[in-house]
Amino acid sequence: MQNVTSVEMENGKEILRLMRTDHPKQALDFSLMSGAAIEVHDLVKTYQKRHHKPVKAVRGLSFTVRRGEIFGLLGPNGAGKTTTIKILTTLLAPTSGSARVFGQDVVADPLGVRKNICVVIQENAIELYLSVCNNLRTFGRFHGLTGRQIDGQIDRVSDLFGLREYLNEKGMDLSGGLKRRVQVAKTFMVEKPIVFLDEATTGMDAFNKRRTIDAIKEESRKGRTIVLTTHVLDEAEELCDSVAIMNHGRIIARGSVEDVKSMSLRLLYLTLSLAAVSDDLLRAIHIRNPIAVDIKDTTIEVTVREATEALDVLAAVRQTGLLRHFEITSASLEDVFLQLVDTKESAS
Amino acid sequence: MREVLAVVFREYLIRRTSPTWLFFDLAVPLLYLLMFGVAFDKALGHGLRIGDAVVPYNAFFLSGVLSMSSFGSAMNQSYGFFVDRDNGIFYEFLTYPMTRGQFLFGKILFQCLMAVVQCFLTIAAGTLILHIEIRWELLLFVFAGMTVGTAGWFFFLAIVAFRIRRNDTFNTVINVAYFVLMFLSSMFYPLDQVPSWLRAIAWVNPLTWQTDALRFLTIGLGSFSSFVLQVLGFGAFLALSFWFAVRTLQKAV
Structure with a gap:
């Protein structure tokens, strides 16, 4: 997956990092x-x-x-x-x-x-x-x-x-x-x-x-x-x-x-690193009807369709005070590749 | 010409790194003459009677050794395609800015230079050690004969190398072909004393044409008319082999 943005909490400050670099061509x-x-x-x-x-x-x-x-x-x-x-x-x-x-x-x-x-x-x-x-x-x-x-x-x-x-x-x-x-x-x-x-x-x-x-x-x-x-x-x-x-x-x-x-399902993946996973927090996520929620220890990956949904979940999780770090990623070329090849294989 | 010289330069670098290859290229036929030739010369005593002439076996065998070195050089060079194919570099060569013909021509140009050096060493040894009387005035034509001969055999063997993918199969095919072509030619013995079926086969063998032509040029054995016929025959063999080799190379991937 490719990082679009990454936000880290450092000493109470949010640091926004743009991970993608562009390489504009020089016309030669x-x-x-x-x-x-x-x-x-x-x-x-x-x-x-x-x-x-x-x-x-x-x-x-x-x-x-x-x-x-x-x-x-x-x-x-x-x-x-x-x-x-x-x-x-x-x-x-x-x-x-x-x-x-x-x-x-x-x-x-x-x-x-x-x-x-x-x-x-x-x-x-x-x-x-x-x-x-x-x-x-x-x-x-x-x-x-x-x-x-x-x-x-x-x-x-x-x-x-x-x-x-x-x-x-x-x-x-x-x-x-x-x-x-x-x-x-x-x-x-x-x-x-x-x-x-x-x-x-x-x-x-x-x-x-x-x-x-x-x-x-x-x-x-x-x-x-x-x-x-x-x-x-x-x-x-x-x-x-x-x-x-x-x-x-x-x-x-x-x-x-x-x-x-963009030929993919346009899914977004919200990865949350938490101090702890509580029932209140899980309830706050599930109430927003995400496509999938995957929990691994204190990390939760939430799959949603729209950016607004991701922000909504994020805001809810922040309110619990357990959020340490989060990342929002979109589908990578690999995801799309697998999806396309798989779809065509099934069709054929 | 730049492309051809680039191939020659590459072949030179490869040979420089491999003394055994260089030894094979330069010395093996010479040793054949000095060992096999001398032994047969002694065994036959007064030499070979061919028509009205009596020719010492060493003198007769000299052109056979030259043909052998032509064929051996060509075999060596065509085997190089397998080495290049195993290294993967063969396919990369085919994407370089040169024609398939230039690629083949560069490879054979280098090998022809080696064959001419080998020819000179063999003739020098034959003259100095075995006292063979050479027509020195025709030496340049002998070199030309070696060049044409090596090229002809190289293009012929290259076709085999491009068509066969396995190293062991290639070695088997080439060694059997070498054996058959050598012994069904005038390389080791005069053809007028062999059974008619063998003579018939030998007469359509390009190795006979090359050997007899070189024999005419080195010691003057044979007639001018048959020399011309054999040169023309070998020329056709060379042209046909080159044409097929380029065609096969175009489909070699």
Whole structure:
């Protein structure tokens, strides 16, 4: 769940904290260019193996990603996210439909597409026999950087991703999380307008995940378009300007994070930390007909439909003098995701 | 060209970290010549009678060793696709700003350079240690033959590497193919003394074309007309293999 506001009682004073931070974009080069970064129209991908039934991984997908935005492709395992990314990065050809990346058609001009993208694929991709430094060096060369530019970029991303002490370590000697960090760091060496990140933070510890998320935000501020898939919905909620939720190869929800969240039942959760739980207090809550009341020791979570109901309950509880701390939270992207996927599963 | 050189640079870095790989690339066929060749040369005594000519076995076997090194280099390089696939880096390469052809061309360019170095070492050893008489004036053509040969076999084996997903299956297929192709060619023995069925198969084996062409260039054995025919045949094999390799690579994910 995502905190909207948090109020703490400290020495008898109420301290209001806004937990959500905004990251307004600076209008820069890539985002200033007109047109969509990605246009997908009626995309279909069917895997056809000999002696096997055909598997429809993507079924008539259509969406647009604006230049300079962070777009999240979300969905459960097998939803078709990675197949979609593979088509957009020219790794796979679609069965039908069309996709254009930065104006280039993925089938007609795959090289034109590849000239505009950087990709962190879902699999770990690192040269095991090469040092971290040489991993970065070869990547830079493949993307047209010259020797001096490469050295400069190695310096920059080493600091950005905390890789300096590992520069001489071979890929095979790195932990899984570090390998992933190198993989992500590589893509930030070059200034391509579109970056695809397929489960980029998988295997990273919390500290490095934070570093990576911050780096992604920074790149987005420069105007780069970022397309990411993730299972960590908190991450998507923090990063994405817009999201599409996929299930069984189709988009089941699409819009800004707030739009998608508004597709939920709009429930509010009021969490109350109390000095003690009394019968009077419980009566005061129940008399207001909340949807649910969940009691755990001296913490009560009350689920209501409207903000006015939440404030009403809050006022009643305050009057008992037992309130120490409270939080009002709305449905998170994860709640909506689970709800949508579950609803569609039931329907199908 | 930048893209191709980036692949060459990457291959160079990888080889630099692996002395065993480098040893295989550079020394194994040479040792074959020095051990197997010398032993057979002694066993046969006065050499091989081919038509009206008598050729020392070492001289005859030299081009076989060169073909072997071509095939071995190509096998090594195509096996690299499995290593890259296991590391995941193979798929990342396919998202880099280069064509599939440039990717393959870069890989083979590096391997061809290795093959030329190997060829030079083998010929030098053959001349200095085994006293084989070489047509030095055609040395550049021999290098060209090695380059074309290595490329042809690499593209051919790359098709196999892209289509087979399992490392052990690939090793089995390649080793069996290597065995069959080697012994059903003119690599170890002259074909005019073998049964007609074996000769018929050997004549449609590109390894025979490459070996005989290199034999013509190194020691002058064979006719110019059959040399031209074999070069054309191998050229067609190379072009076809390249075309199929690029096509297979496009569907390799």
